[in-house]
Amino acid sequence: xxxxxxxxxxxxxxxxxxxxxxxxxxxxxxxxxxxxxxxxxxxxxxxxxxxxxxxxxxxxxxxxxxxxxxxxxxxxxxxxxxxxxxxxxxxxxxxxxxxxxxxxxxxxxxxxxxxxxxxxxxxxxxxxxxxxxxxxxxxxxxxxxxxxxxxxxxxxxxxxxxxxxxxxxxxxxxxxxxxxxxxxxxxxxxxxxxxxxxxxxxxxxxxxxxxxxxxxxxxxxxxxxxxxxxxxxxxxxxxxxxxxxxxxxxxxxxxxxxxxxxxxxxxxxxxxxxxxxxxxxxxxxxxxxxxxxxxxxxxxxxxxxxxxxxxxxxxxxxxxxxxxxxxxxxxxx
Numbered sequence: 372x373x374x375x376x377x378x379x380x381x382x383x384x385x386x387x388x389x390x391x392x393x394x395x396x397x398x399x400x401x402x403x404x405x406x407x408x409x410x411x412x413x414x415x416x417x418x419x420x421x422x423x424x425x426x427x428x429x430x431x432x433x434x435x436x437x438x439x440x441x442x443x444x445x446x447x448x449x450x451x452x453x454x455x456x457x458x459x460x461x462x463x464x465x466x467x468x469x470x471x472x473x474x475x476x477x478x479x480x481x482x483x484x485x486x487x488x489x490x491x492x493x494x495x496x497x498x499x500x501x502x503x504x505x506x507x508x509x510x511x512x513x514x515x516x517x518x519x520x521x522x523x524x525x526x527x528x529x530x531x532x533x534x535x536x537x538x539x540x541x542x543x544x545x546x547x548x549x550x551x552x553x554x555x556x557x558x559x560x561x562x563x564x565x566x567x568x569x570x571x572x573x574x575x576x577x578x579x580x581x582x583x584x585x586x587x588x589x590x591x592x593x594x595x596x597x598x599x600x601x602x603x604x605x606x607x608x609x610x611x612x613x614x615x616x617x618x619x620x621x622x623x624x625x626x627x628x629x630x631x632x633x634x635x636x637x638x639x640x641x642x643x644x645x646x647x648x649x650x651x652x653x654x655x656x657x658x659x660x661x662x663x664x665x666x667x668x669x670x671x672x673x674x675x676x677x678x679x680x681x682x683x684x685x686x687x688x689x690x691x692x693x694x695x696x697x698x699x700x701x702x703x704x
Contacts (some may be wrong), residue, residue, distance in 0.1 A: 407484045409592030416584055419480035420472050427471030428464065435460035458553055458561055466568035473576035481584050492583045492637035501634065501692070502642060508688050509646040512626060514673045514681035519619045521672040526615065539614040546613055554655050554668075562656045569652055574644035581607040581624065582631045582640050590632075600628035623647065629689070633696045 436445035441456035448454050528536040556562045581603050589599035604624030608617050627640035654667040
């Protein structure tokens with residue numbers, strides 16, 4: 372009976388495909404061309420990202436434990452990560468976790484559901500001429516955003532939120548200490564590894580997940596690009612778990628979101644993200660080597676004239692950038 376059932380279904384499928392010459396449209400419950408609901412795509416992609424983080428963390432910890440040169444084992448050292456020997460192992464864990472959690476697994480889940488392929492995010496052509504503008508926008512934005520960074524780091528809560536403020540401040544100080552240890556480069560090799568992990572991997576993987584998938588799916592569901600951009604920027608900032616840097620990172624995420632929407636090419640926000648992270652790392656490294664005297668790791672804002680001028684530069688270039696893509700794509704708003 373099982374053999375008959377299998378053969379019968381194959382005969383039916385064969386007959387239906389042979390009938391296409393008679394222009395009969397066949398719909399299937401499992402039709403791959405049917406658009407999946409936005410909520411389902413987002414839910415499964417986020418679950419996939421969580422699974423990817425777990426897989427990447429496990430693989431990264433395994434690799435890091437093999438190269439850890441400190442006393443004791445890697446797992447024990449991670450309880451209080453102040454050992455200088457942890458710098459490269461931690462970067463390796465972060466890099467592998469980022470690739471699996473924000474790129475590989477989410478892409479496999481998204482592609483299985485949407486079947487669009489990576490070219491869906493790239494667009495027909497790459498605007499090479501825009502890269503210089505993007506570089507200037509990101510650097511100017513960093514200067515303007517420094518005022519928001521200083522304000523956000525010094526924010527104070529009402530008395531009834533005091534316990535939350537203390538908890539958030541403790542987590543912030545803990546992450547700041549870890550970041551300072553990781554970026555205290557002792558050799559050019561450590562700087563290069565950090566540049567690959569923090570600038571290249573983070574830019575490609577985070578932009579794929581937050582702008583490429585989440586923003587795109589939210590836009591498909593809400594039909595409102597501004598809602599899609601700001602919600603994905605909110606999630607982008609929240610995932611970093613640094614409340615006292617939440618607002619400036621929210622604004623940065625929104626900037627990346629609009630660059631993606633206006634250009635239609637995910638490489639543009641990836642490049643902007645790379646410039647933002649890479650410029651900060653390079654400035655820290657050059658300051659440590661006493662090549663420059665400005666410490667960008669300082670929480671102090673840039674001088675107000677510089678903040679105002681930089682904000683104006685960002686506004687003017689973004690206006691030009693938007694108008695440029697509106698001329699080639701009238702649907703851009």
